[in-house]
Amino acid sequence: xxxxxxxxxxxxxxxxxxxxxxxxxxxxxxxxxxxxxxxxxxxxxxxxxxxxxxxxxxxxxxxxxxxxxxxxxxxxxxxxxxxxxxxxxxxxxxxxxxxxxxxxxxxxxxxxxxxxxxxxxxxxxxxxxxxxxxxxxxxxxxxxxxxxxxxxxxxxxxxxxxxxxxxxxxxxxxxxxxxxxxxxxxxxxxxxxxxxxxxxxxxxxxxxxxxxxxxxxxxxxxxxxxxxxxxxxxxxxxxxxxxxxxxxxxxxxxxxxxxxxxxxxxxxxxxxxxxxxxxxxxxxxxxxxxxxxxxxxxxxxxxxxxxxxxxxxxxxxx
Ligand SMILES: [Zn+2]
Numbered sequence: 001x002x003x004x005x006x007x008x009x010x011x012x013x014x015x016x017x018x019x020x021x022x023x024x025x026x027x028x029x030x031x032x033x034x035x036x037x038x039x040x041x042x043x044x045x046x047x048x049x050x051x052x053x054x055x056x057x058x059x060x061x062x063x064x065x066x067x068x069x070x071x072x073x074x075x076x077x078x079x080x081x082x083x084x085x086x087x088x089x090x091x092x093x094x095x096x097x098x099x100x101x102x103x104x105x106x107x108x109x110x111x112x113x114x115x116x117x118x119x120x121x122x123x124x125x126x127x128x129x130x131x132x133x134x135x136x137x138x139x140x141x142x143x144x145x146x147x148x149x150x151x152x153x154x155x156x157x158x159x160x161x162x163x164x165x166x167x168x169x170x171x172x173x174x175x176x177x178x179x180x181x182x183x184x185x186x187x188x189x190x191x192x193x194x195x196x197x198x199x200x201x202x203x204x205x206x207x208x209x210x211x212x213x214x215x216x217x218x219x220x221x222x223x224x225x226x227x228x229x230x231x232x233x234x235x236x237x238x239x240x241x242x243x244x245x246x247x248x249x250x251x252x253x254x255x256x257x258x259x260x261x262x263x264x265x266x267x268x269x270x271x272x273x274x275x276x277x278x279x280x281x282x283x284x285x286x287x288x289x290x291x292x293x294x295x296x297x298x299x300x301x302x303x304x305x306x307x308x309x310x311x312x313x314x315x316x317x318x
Pocket of ligand 1: 190
């Protein structure tokens with residue numbers, strides 16, 4: 001069943017659009033690459049300009065690597081590749097700016113392609129249509145060379161599926177910094193709700209508080225503290241945590257923060273349990289479980305188990 005389909009949203013602007021209501025955790029896309037090239041066969045010392053030229057040349061003048069790779073795939077895949085390339089906003093003046101493809105290629109290159117651990121440069125069909133938003137409604141993960149996109153929010157039929165393409169270090173940066181990065185790196189002016197001048201304040205505040213929370217938690221996790229300083233930290237972080245929990249539906253969109261948020265709850269639950277504050281501990285363990293279940297089958301199982309353990313201890317079940 002096709003849950004999402006490439007759709008032209010306005011002239012020259014395509015996106016992947018939901019065909020029906022999609023619930024959080026649903027797999028929206030599960031794709032193997034249209035075409036891929038083992039990285040080891042490519043030069044590693046290209047500048048960005050070279051890369052662009054390389055791709056334009058390879059695609060246009062039919063030379064070498066991409067063409068060779070394309071020749072090996074089915075006719076349908078070749079057609080999809082051409083359609084994708086010519087529909088891309090990167091297709092300008094007969095030159096192909098592959099920043100879009102590169103993005104997925106770069107991410108994919110961290111995914112082992114086979115037992116030898118080779119990595120490849122790959123182009124995906126549907127996933128390439130997914131545009132960026134600093135308030136994404138989906139996340140992606142790798143399974144070998146397959147890319148899997150999962151909804152993190154309720155996505156209504158007709159709504160565009162959007163991913164956060166920012167590097168992790170910038171996901172909690174204020175709008176100004178994110179915008180200038182995206183403009184410089186991807187030549188696009190993000191106008192998502194969190195970047196829009198009229199509405200960016202809320203997003204900025206949430207991000208700043210999350211960043212603060214993270215800094216605090218980094219100090220707590222794994223550190224040896226006296227019970228008094230533990231209590232002080234807990235006090236401070238409970239304020240941030242309750243703010244974070246209130247904004248859970250927004251934070252849910254910042255996936256890595258979800259993990260930290262769940263981790264934070266587990267951490268506080270343990271500390272509270274150790275201090276004998278069982279009902280508070282139970283509360284945080286429950287919160288951790290709620291946050292951890294945000295997305296099906298995600299990597300938060302360990303957090304869930306830890307939260308369960310604290311709960312069991314609180315309830316005297318072990
Ligand atoms: Zn944005």
